[in-house]
Amino acid sequence: MKDFAFFDAQCAIGAPILGNARGGETAAGLLAEMDRNGVDKALVAHANTEAAGAIFANENLLELIRADDVDNRLTGVWTILPAQCGELPPPDEFFAQMAANRVGALNLFPVAHRWQACRLTIGRLMDAAAERRIPVFLGQRIMDGGWRGVFDFMRTFPAATVIINGVSLWGPDRNIRPLLENFPGCHVELSEYWVPEGIADLARLYGAERLLYGSGYPRFGHGSTMLSIRHSGLPLEQVRLIASQNLERLLAQAQLV
Amino acid sequence: MKKAVWEQPGSLAEAFWKNGIADIPIYDMHGHMGSHNAIYFARCEAPEMVAHLRRIGVRRLVFSHHYSLMGSFRNQRVHAITARFPDILRMYVSISPHQTDFIAEDLEQFDSMTPLAIGFKFLPDYHKVKVTDPRYEPVLNFASERRLPILVHTWGGSPYDGPDVMLEAATRYPQVTFFMAHSFSGDLPGAKRVADACPNVYFELTSLPGQHTIIERLCADIGSHRLLFGTDMPWFDEYQHVGGILSADISEDDKHNILYRNVEKLLGKDW
Numbered sequence: 194m195k196d197f198a199f200f201d202a203q204c205a206i207g208a209p210i211l212g213n214a215r216g217g218e219t220a221a222g223l224l225a226e227m228d229r230n231g232v233d234k235a236l237v238a239h240a241n242t243e244a245a246g247a248i249f250a251n252e253n254l255l256e257l258i259r260a261d262d263v264d265n266r267l268t269g270v271w272t273i274l275p276a277q278c279g280e281l282p283p284p285d286e287f288f289a290q291m292a293a294n295r296v297g298a299l300n301l302f303p304v305a306h307r308w309q310a311c312r313l314t315i316g317r318l319m320d321a322a323a324e325r326r327i328p329v330f331l332g333q334r335i336m337d338g339g340w341r342g343v344f345d346f347m348r349t350f351p352a353a354t355v356i357i358n359g360v361s362l363w364g365p366d367r368n369i370r371p372l373l374e375n376f377p378g379c380h381v382e383l384s385e386y387w388v389p390e391g392i393a394d395l396a397r398l399y400g401a402e403r404l405l406y407g408s409g410y411p412r413f414g415h416g417s418t419m420l421s422i423r424h425s426g427l428p429l430e431q432v433r434l435i436a437s438q439n440l441e442r443l444l445a446q447a448q449l450v
Numbered sequence: 451m452k453k454a455v456w457e458q459p460g461s462l463a464e465a466f467w468k469n470g471i472a473d474i475p476i477y478d479m480h481g482h483m484g485s486h487n488a489i490y491f492a493r494c495e496a497p498e499m500v501a502h503l504r505r506i507g508v509r510r511l512v513f514s515h516h517y518s519l520m521g522s523f524r525n526q527r528v529h530a531i532t533a534r535f536p537d538i539l540r541m542y543v544s545i546s547p548h549q550t551d552f553i554a555e556d557l558e559q560f561d562s563m564t565p566l567a568i569g570f571k572f573l574p575d576y577h578k579v580k581v582t583d584p585r586y587e588p589v590l591n592f593a594s595e596r597r598l599p600i601l602v603h604t605w606g607g608s609p610y611d612g613p614d615v616m617l618e619a620a621t622r623y624p625q626v627t628f629f630m631a632h633s634f635s636g637d638l639p640g641a642k643r644v645a646d647a648c649p650n651v652y653f654e655l656t657s658l659p660g661q662h663t664i665i666e667r668l669c670a671d672i673g674s675h676r677l678l679f680g681t682d683m684p685w686f687d688e689y690q691h692v693g694g695i696l697s698a699d700i701s702e703d704d705k706h707n708i709l710y711r712n713v714e715k716l717l718g719k720d721w
């Protein structure tokens with residue numbers, strides 16, 4: 194939109210195993226909803242990664258994006274796995290492939306993909322990602338033990354650049370505030386953060402640069418969190434940070450190659 | 451790029467986007483108050499809640515107090531809080547089916563709590579008692595005699611307040627206006643079944659605005675004339691929920707119906 198740029202940090206495309214993508218099976222569906230709501234760009238993951246696995250999802254995501262994203266508005270998110278089975282290339286090569294394919298961030302699904310998210314499995318990869326400031330998505334829904342798993346991960350990789358997603362609609366301040374307080378690399382995407390006046394509270398406590406607009410598409414639509422950020426009560430320069438500039442900065446500072 | 455929903459000239463979405471408020475009243479028919487066991491609420495007392503409501507132009511918030519629903523805080527105390535903000539707050543008298551002595555007291559004192567009290571709130575899923583259980587009968591009979599609304603927490607698949615139970619209750623008490631809180635949490639076939647059979651039923655939207663396509667499907671299947679806006683305030687931000695209505699792919703009329711017209715048809719403008 195003319196007065197505010199929005200960069201969606203949290204959305205997914207692809208056909209989920211249980212259906213219900215409601216138009217999000219393709220990048221065209223996502224782009225149409227972005228247009229209807231006035232969202233400029235999106236960082237997009239595959240919606241069926243948990244069921245179909247990282248290998249399929251990482252590849253299929255690129256196919257889906259290439260099929261419809263003629264204006265390069267979408268940046269991909271790739272899923273990581275433990276190093277020992279050699280399913281993904283070594284870190285440097287993997288990051289170079291990300292750069293070559295317009296993939297800007299990482300995620301992980303240790304419970305669904307049956308591995309332990311710890312130093313033994315992803316230590317080398319996460320140390321390299323932290324050093325290169327590559328953003329990694331982390332959420333209570335996908336970690337063993339929920340929030341305990343998120344806390345363990347952050348204690349193990351305290352220097353990581355992390356985007357906490359899927360915070361749950363039940364006000365999550367008791368869990369996200371300790372993370373924001375203790376880990377400067379922690380950011381929160383706001384698609385499920387519906388706390389009244391809460392965006393302004395978090396910005397005042399931890400800085401607006403720690404918060405990111407996310408739609409949560411296709412489970413959620415784009416517009417509701419746009420309006421809550423627009424009228425968070427924060428100064429417009431902070432609104433702009435949350436709406437798009439923070440994510441632009443995170444992706445720009447990542448040194449993939 | 452085509453104009454976004456927020457840029458449509460003269461629309462409600464444009465007004466709220468630009469100004470944070472529009473030239474319409476908003477009736478929030480589902481609120482609470484007070485702290486919560488599992489959630490930190492920075493703004494759960496009346497003054498802070500009212501400040502948030504005024505920012506977006508909520509004309510009335512009808513609430514039930516967490517402490518009355520979950521604890522033993524009496525409704526008269528809620529009335530005293532409501533009376534501090536009579537220009538914006540209204541209350542539901544909270545009912546726990548396990549406290550029969552409280553129910554007797556509440557019905558006896560109901561007149562002293564009007565006009566700020568407009569009806570009752572049931573929370574069957576939490577109290578684990580079916581709405582059709584005899585313990586709710588005194589309240590249902592009272593509401594029926596006076597044609598009062600009852601906001602009932604409803605959830606798809608629940609044995610206490612799911613579509614089957616609510617169909618039975620709404621059929622048995624046709625004089626009661628039932629507000630189905632959360633509209634059975636998106637169990638659309640269930641909601642439609644109840645809507646088709648019971649004209650005395652309205653569907654309240656807390657937690658649904660923002661969920662992709664659900665407002666569109668409720669408008670298509672049930673009709674926007676049966677939908678009521680609500681937020682569970684202090685659970686959910688007014689801008690988030692209003693944003694979910696305004697950005698839904700529905701008509702401008704649908705949005706007006708949901709945010710205020712249906713309530714004004716039901717309760718008038720002066721209550």
Ligand SMILES: [Zn+2]
Binds near residue numbers: 480481482631682
């Ligand atoms: Zn409620």
